[in-house]
Amino acid sequence: MIAKKMQSLVDNNSVIRQMFEEGRKMAKEFGEENVYDFSLGNPNVPAPEKVKETIGRLILEEDPISLHGYMSNAGYPEVRAKIAASLNKRFGTSFHEDNILMTVGAAGGLNCALKALINPGDEVIAFAPFFLEYKNYVANFEGVLVVVDPDTKTFQPDLADFEKKITPETRAVIINNPNNPTGVIYSEETIKKIAKILREKGQEYDTEIFLISDEPYRELVYTGAEVPYITKYYENTIVGYSFSKTLSLPGERIGYLVIPDEAADHERLYQAVTIANRVLGFVNAPSLFQKVVAECLEEKADISYYGRNRDVLYDALTGYGFECIRPEGAFYMFIKSPAEDEKEFVEAAKKHHILLVPGTSFMCGGYVRLAYCVSYETCVNSLPGFEKLAEEFGLKK
Amino acid sequence: MIAKKMQSLVDNNSVIRQMFEEGRKMAKEFGEENVYDFSLGNPNVPAPEKVKETIGRLILEEDPISLHGYMSNAGYPEVRAKIAASLNKRFGTSFHEDNILMTVGAAGGLNCALKALINPGDEVIAFAPFFLEYKNYVANFEGVLVVVDPDTKTFQPDLADFEKKITPETRAVIINNPNNPTGVIYSEETIKKIAKILREKGQEYDTEIFLISDEPYRELVYTGAEVPYITKYYENTIVGYSFSKTLSLPGERIGYLVIPDEAADHERLYQAVTIANRVLGFVNAPSLFQKVVAECLEEKADISYYGRNRDVLYDALTGYGFECIRPEGAFYMFIKSPAEDEKEFVEAAKKHHILLVPGTSFMCGGYVRLAYCVSYETCVNSLPGFEKLAEEFGLKK
Numbered sequence: 036m037i038a039k040k041m042q043s044l045v046d047n048n049s050v051i052r053q054m055f056e057e058g059r060k061m062a063k064e065f066g067e068e069n070v071y072d073f074s075l076g077n078p079n080v081p082a083p084e085k086v087k088e089t090i091g092r093l094i095l096e097e098d099p100i101s102l103h104g105y106m107s108n109a110g111y112p113e114v115r116a117k118i119a120a121s122l123n124k125r126f127g128t129s130f131h132e133d134n135i136l137m138t139v140g141a142a143g144g145l146n147c148a149l150k151a152l153i154n155p156g157d158e159v160i161a162f163a164p165f166f167l168e169y170k171n172y173v174a175n176f177e178g179v180l181v182v183v184d185p186d187t188k189t190f191q192p193d194l195a196d197f198e199k200k201i202t203p204e205t206r207a208v209i210i211n212n213p214n215n216p217t218g219v220i221y222s223e224e225t226i227k228k229i230a231k232i233l234r235e236k237g238q239e240y241d242t243e244i245f246l247i248s249d250e251p252y253r254e255l256v257y258t259g260a261e262v263p264y265i266t267k268y269y270e271n272t273i274v275g276y277s278f279s280k281t282l283s284l285p286g287e288r289i290g291y292l293v294i295p296d297e298a299a300d301h302e303r304l305y306q307a308v309t310i311a312n313r314v315l316g317f318v319n320a321p322s323l324f325q326k327v328v329a330e331c332l333e334e335k336a337d338i339s340y341y342g343r344n345r346d347v348l349y350d351a352l353t354g355y356g357f358e359c360i361r362p363e364g365a366f367y368m369f370i371k372s373p374a375e376d377e378k379e380f381v382e383a384a385k386k387h388h389i390l391l392v393p394g395t396s397f398m399c400g401g402y403v404r405l406a407y408c409v410s411y412e413t414c415v416n417s418l419p420g421f422e423k424l425a426e427e428f429g430l431k432k
Numbered sequence: 433m434i435a436k437k438m439q440s441l442v443d444n445n446s447v448i449r450q451m452f453e454e455g456r457k458m459a460k461e462f463g464e465e466n467v468y469d470f471s472l473g474n475p476n477v478p479a480p481e482k483v484k485e486t487i488g489r490l491i492l493e494e495d496p497i498s499l500h501g502y503m504s505n506a507g508y509p510e511v512r513a514k515i516a517a518s519l520n521k522r523f524g525t526s527f528h529e530d531n532i533l534m535t536v537g538a539a540g541g542l543n544c545a546l547k548a549l550i551n552p553g554d555e556v557i558a559f560a561p562f563f564l565e566y567k568n569y570v571a572n573f574e575g576v577l578v579v580v581d582p583d584t585k586t587f588q589p590d591l592a593d594f595e596k597k598i599t600p601e602t603r604a605v606i607i608n609n610p611n612n613p614t615g616v617i618y619s620e621e622t623i624k625k626i627a628k629i630l631r632e633k634g635q636e637y638d639t640e641i642f643l644i645s646d647e648p649y650r651e652l653v654y655t656g657a658e659v660p661y662i663t664k665y666y667e668n669t670i671v672g673y674s675f676s677k678t679l680s681l682p683g684e685r686i687g688y689l690v691i692p693d694e695a696a697d698h699e700r701l702y703q704a705v706t707i708a709n710r711v712l713g714f715v716n717a718p719s720l721f722q723k724v725v726a727e728c729l730e731e732k733a734d735i736s737y738y739g740r741n742r743d744v745l746y747d748a749l750t751g752y753g754f755e756c757i758r759p760e761g762a763f764y765m766f767i768k769s770p771a772e773d774e775k776e777f778v779e780a781a782k783k784h785h786i787l788l789v790p791g792t793s794f795m796c797g798g799y800v801r802l803a804y805c806v807s808y809e810t811c812v813n814s815l816p817g818f819e820k821l822a823e824e825f826g827l828k829k
Contacts, residue, residue: 087496094488099478103681140713175712283500286501318539324718
């Protein structure tokens with residue numbers, strides 16, 4: 036009945052839904068406070084106070100017709116100019132308003148970028164482990180997702196495998212920095228190497244390969260580590276940004292794309308992405324929140340909250356004998372499963388009321404993702420369960 | 433460089449952009465008040481006061497984590513339940529929360545519905561004249577748009593031509609009621625006839641054909657005429673609704689789909705559309721505005737303003753000898769061009785600083801669309817220009 040392409044999506048979705056329902060059932064049976072749900076990347080730190088103040092001020096001061104009205108499909112020019120100026124100040128770039136395109140979150144932005152770039156059969160490369168939704172986004176436009184094997188030692192991209200997987204059909208590469216699900220940050224050195232490989236391969240095949248950086252976690256960095264701004268290292272780049280995590284506004288669907296002047300055929304590309312925004316049915320990013328974020332570019336939700344969660348979990352879990360890279364950004368840990376099939380471990384964890392996502396959901400079996408955007412109490416109270424799991428699986432302290 | 437499918441969209445877009453730029457140039461040269469821009473369907477009546485009050489109350493009273501957070505991809509269940517109850521009260525339907533799916537405007541909703549329904553090569557029928565964006569929406573999913581010829585006497589659908597154009601490949605029919613660009617309302621009798629034809633043809637070909645009704649103008653009705661609720665007349669229906677016009681919130685991108693229990697494979701279809709909402713990158717309808725519209729279901733922007741514009745324009749223009757159906761809804765008039773090629777008339781109108789859209793943009797040449805969601809002064813002050821145009825083209829009073 037439903038479209039053929041949707042059938043497997045609906046069938047697989049029921050598996051995830053079962054997980055949600057199981058979590059809800061567990062919360063009912065054992066009490067909300069006794070279930071440690073680390074399965075979702077939903078920020079649990081409130082939006083900065085200035086978001087509330089700005090909404091309150093805008094509805095009082097602005098003409099509702101322009102506050103809630105249509106604008107250019109690319110977004111309010113003054114909002115785009117403010118974002119460009121803020122990026123320039125922070126990263127030493129030289130963007131102007133026509134490098135910025137307001138989007139319905141980063142997810143909306145990535146879809147518009149891919150629609151503008153991809154012909155059926157074009158290949159798009161992603162580095163495992165990655166947010167599996169990229170596969171669906173690429174499939175929306177009849178593209179083919181090509182997966183670079185994970186380097187499970189560092190979870191930095193495996194550049195040797197990357198180089199091998201670039202073909203004349205490669206149209207784009209998606210990176211996610213800081214990374215979901217590992218919390219790793221791709222260093223400047225890594226970005227430079229990726230740029231060099233793309234330039235060489237582009238020359239070899241006489242193609243233009245786009246580097247798309249999905250950066251909803253850019254501001255969620257704990258260690259003072261720098262997240263390199265990719266437009267400075269390579270010409271054909273697109274940055275996808277979202278305010279979902281930085282300002283704790285995931286439901287409001289507000290983000291932007293950066294399309295630098297240096298990108299091939301910039302003007303036409305910017306126009307194509309703007310039209311994609313329209314014809315895919317987004318039309319424009321939500322108008323009130325465009326104006327809100329423009330006033331909150333210096334704001335951040337309280338990220339130290341996530342940092343504290345990371346520290347308590349990382350220290351305890353590695354103390355129990357779990358293997359894990361210490362996350363530098365985002366709010367995820369990617370833990371090596373003590374059972375070969377991580378689904379076995381996920382099931383065992385459920386018995387301790389701990390909910391984790393299997394690594395196969397990120398194209399990297401043998402690992403599990405823990406999302407620590409939860410209350411500090413949830414982290415602390417989950418520890419005895421993790422300790423017992425370590426014992427059950429015979430981990431050495 | 434950009435994707436092949438986008439190239440003609442970019443090329444054609446420049447034509448529309450030229451129109452905008454010309455309008456802006458004219459406003460600069462002759463003064464804003466001396467340019468009569470009837471080209472855009474952007475509401476010019478402010479949102480009801482209750483929208484502002486509700487936003488102000490929600491940001492003070494609600495927990496920002498849930499107010500701006502993720503929820504089910506289908507939207508907040510309590511919002512969906514309220515909308516279902518409101519529809520039931522007004523139309524005698526029996527919807528529940530799982531018949532309602534919150535979307536990023538009607539445009540977002542239509543795209544999700546089409547993604548859930550259409551296989552490559554499937555045919556989707558639209559009645560000319562129609563909002564040309566339907567063609568792009570159908571093309572997003574490799575569907576083929578089949579156009580039913582206009583009945584220029586009444587601008588009701590030509591049902592004889594409709595019947596002929598249904599094939600075994602027909603998967604869906606899109607209607608737009610009240611209609612953009614004609615302002616006509618499809619009567620109950622028309623809807624019953626469409627339903628009968630679809631049932632017969634579905635039986636003949638052993639197919640299930642969906643009737644999708646795009647209804648952003650449902651509440652913009654001047655004459656007390658009823659807009660029939662299609663779910664009562666046919667089983668396989670989807671209604672697309674938007675608050676853009678009713679509450680003057682077009683920039684906020686908030687609407688919903690109705691997928692009734694009677695639709696074939698309802699549960700799986702609802703799930704497929706919900707997943708389409710996610711994988712197309714909408715993720716969910718903007719969260720704050722979901723809660724705002726749920727509190728404003730009895731509200732309407734001041735529609736009498738548009739009614740007054742309609743009356744002054746319709747009476748004057750027909751008085752000058754222009755031919756036009758008196759609009760019953762929406763805020764458009766579809767005027768017969770006094771020149772065979774309506775672009776000639778559009779050019780002549782520009783000389784009087786009047787901006788109109790050629791009917792070819794709605795698959796119906798020989799007509800022009802006038803959008804009267806402008807100030808009353810714009811309407812009144814444009815009349816001398818129209819009178820001169822009538823003289824130039826030799827129309828009889």
